[in-house]
Amino acid sequence: MIRFFNTLSGTIEEFKPIKEGEVRLYTCGPTVYDYPHIGNYRAYIFEDLLKRFLLFYGFKVIHVMNITDVDDKTIRGANSLGISLNEYTKKYIEAFFEDIKTLRLLPADYYPRATEHIPDMVRMIKGLLEKGFAYIKDGSVYFSIAKFPAYGRLAKINVEELKAGARVEADEYEKESVHDFALWKKAKEGEPFWETELGAGRPGWHIECSAMSTRYLGPTFDIHCGGIDNIFPHHENEIAQSEAYYGQKFVNYWLHCHHLIVDGEKMSKSKGNFYTLRDLLTRNLDPIDIRYFLLSTHYRKMLNFTFEGLEQSKASRQRILDFVYELEHRKFSPGSDQEVEPLVQKAMADFKNSLADDLNISAALAALFELIREINLRLAKDSLKQDDARKVLEAVYQMDRVLAILPEKEEETLPPEILRKIELRQKARKEKNFALADAIRQELRQLGIILEDTKEGVRWKRIK
RNA sequence: GGCGCGGUACCCAAGCGGCUAAGGGAGAGGUCUGCAAAACCUCGAUUCGUCGGUUCGAGUCCGACCCGCGCCUCCA
Numbered sequence: 001m002i003r004f005f006n007t008l009s010g011t012i013e014e015f016k017p018i019k020e021g022e023v024r025l026y027t028c029g030p031t032v033y034d035y036p037h038i039g040n041y042r043a044y045i046f047e048d049l050l051k052r053f054l055l056f057y058g059f060k061v062i063h064v065m066n067i068t069d070v071d072d073k074t075i076r077g078a079n080s081l082g083i084s085l086n087e088y089t090k091k092y093i094e095a096f097f098e099d100i101k102t103l104r105l106l107p108a109d110y111y112p113r114a115t116e117h118i119p120d121m122v123r124m125i126k127g128l129l130e131k132g133f134a135y136i137k138d139g140s141v142y143f144s145i146a147k148f149p150a151y152g153r154l155a156k157i158n159v160e161e162l163k164a165g166a167r168v169e170a171d172e173y174e175k176e177s178v179h180d181f182a183l184w185k186k187a188k189e190g191e192p193f194w195e196t197e198l199g200a201g202r203p204g205w206h207i208e209c210s211a212m213s214t215r216y217l218g219p220t221f222d223i224h225c226g227g228i229d230n231i232f233p234h235h236e237n238e239i240a241q242s243e244a245y246y247g248q249k250f251v252n253y254w255l256h257c258h259h260l261i262v263d264g265e266k267m268s269k270s271k272g273n274f275y276t277l278r279d280l281l282t283r284n285l286d287p288i289d290i291r292y293f294l295l296s297t298h299y300r301k302m303l304n305f306t307f308e309g310l311e312q313s314k315a316s317r318q319r320i321l322d323f324v325y326e327l328e329h330r331k332f333s334p335g336s337d338q339e340v341e342p343l344v345q346k347a348m349a350d351f352k353n354s355l356a357d358d359l360n361i362s363a364a365l366a367a368l369f370e371l372i373r374e375i376n377l378r379l380a381k382d383s384l385k386q387d388d389a390r391k392v393l394e395a396v397y398q399m400d401r402v403l404a405i406l407p408e409k410e411e412e413t414l415p416p417e418i419l420r421k422i423e424l425r426q427k428a429r430k431e432k433n434f435a436l437a438d439a440i441r442q443e444l445r446q447l448g449i450i451l452e453d454t455k456e457g458v459r460w461k462r463i464k
Numbered sequence: 465g466g467c468g469c470g471g472u473a474c475c476c477a478a479g480c481g482g483c484u485a486a487g488g489g490a491g492a493g494g495u496c497u498g499c500a501a502a503a504c505c506u507c508g509a510u511u512c513g514u515c516g517g518u519u520c521g522a523g524u525c526c527g528a529c530c531c532g533c534g535c536c537u538c539c540a
Binding site: 037044046205227228229259296306309316325326362363366441452 | 476495502505
């Protein structure tokens with residue numbers, strides 16, 4: 001049984017998809033006005049974990065992630081450079097796709113762009129006008145939250161109380177109520193606009209997600225994800241628009257991931273603690289270590305980003321990598337041992353059940369590490385048999401379908417002159433000419449190659 | 465003011481009513497080794513922010529308090 005914490009109910013619920021064996025998933029994607037920062041990627045990695053787990057569990061997943069390529073920030077960016085909106089966003093869209101590949105995020109089935117779905121949004125807005133949920137004011141269209149009694153249910157916000165703490169909104173558009181939100185914004189001087197049945201203008205932010213999610217997934221779908229900060233007002237507004245328009249439930253399960261903070265503080269440009277993936281990669285960090293770091297803390301817990309934490313993640317992941325390396329490179333005597341199979345099965349079951357429990361990644365990783373310790377114990381005694389080694393390795397690869405943290409299979413080969421030096425050193429060692437052996441090791445170290453002598457022979461690796 | 469999150473060993477982090485409080489990092493000790501490195505193994509909290517309460521039994525439930533943080537405005 002799979003259980004998720006549903007923001008809508010505020011409790012952990014059993015997960016039941018609408019259609020047996022299939023999950024329809026919508027995740028809020030990037031607004032392409034700048035390079036995403038690692039906080040954004042924390043959310044995307046959480047969503048990737050969710051998706052990979054659902055696939056691992058045997059579901060078919062239909063995944064849609066939107067790309068917001070028209071909003072205040074993209075318009076401002078394009079205008080400041082004096083280029084078109086498309087030219088401006090193109091660069092960041094490309095960067096986004098590069099980054100998600102770097103972090104091994106499984107691609108979504110659809111990446112709808114707001115600018116390519118204007119007609120869908122217009123149709124929806126017209127419907128909302130006809131049904132009386134929306135009104136026109138000065139050429140713009142607003143959603144009237146007073147018409148939608150369930151407003152505030154997701155965020156657990158009482159509309160009346162909202163006003164008490166609300167700061168003065170300096171919106172130049174006139175609305176009936178401060179909390180009504182724009183569905184359609186009338187064209188303004190110097191801003192891109194679309195000529196539609198609603199007049200010249202551009203969509204408000206929230207409508208795109210309602211229009212595009214239901215377009216690809218149907219009026220009611222299974223899971224909608226995003227960052228905790230999207231709960232209000234974005235997701236609340238999506239519910240209002242969608243349910244008002246379709247007259248049925250919009251989303252069954254809302255999953256939100258908590259924020260990433262830096263050194264105990266919220267990331268912000270003014271504090272200078274704002275990291276993009278690219279920033280981190282220039283520091284010679286392995287992107288998969290970053291993936292592991294972002295992955296290994298439960299999604300509903302605030303994650304504090306520090307370089308020390310990243311180091312710990314790296315070391316932690318290295319333990320898994322070393323283990324896999326041993327299993328792949330050692331020679332085992334044929335046969336199997338009665339004890340090993342149950343260990344593997346228990347680890348697999350614990351791993352799966354932990355993730356099924358609202359994606360308890362800590363417990364899932366613990367299951368993996370316990371298996372590693374048990375098997376390492378046998379490796380140390382040289383008692384692991386071939387069939388068991390294979391079973392363990394297979395289990396770890398299975399788990400990696402969810403984690404995606406193991407290295408790529410390809411094995412790097414060294415240039416022949418270096419290989420010759422390594423051989424020369426081996427010979428020197430055999431002849432107990434340790435001075436020469438150490439000199440060669442030192443020489444290769446200068447070239448960034450570390451030699452380690454093991455029982456199985458010499459092993460090399462690059463300095464990172 | 466309203467809503468919400470967290471405080472478990474040096475660090476990260478599970479556990480949320482009942483065996484000896486997971487797991488990882490760091491550290492210490494050991495195994496291996498010509499040396500080195502790497503790896504592996506072992507060890508590690510009579511105790512879960514504080515004080516009360518409920519209970520046969522509480523990090524785990526209730527109350528108060530003390531810290532740290534987020535949201536209520538575009539934001540993953």
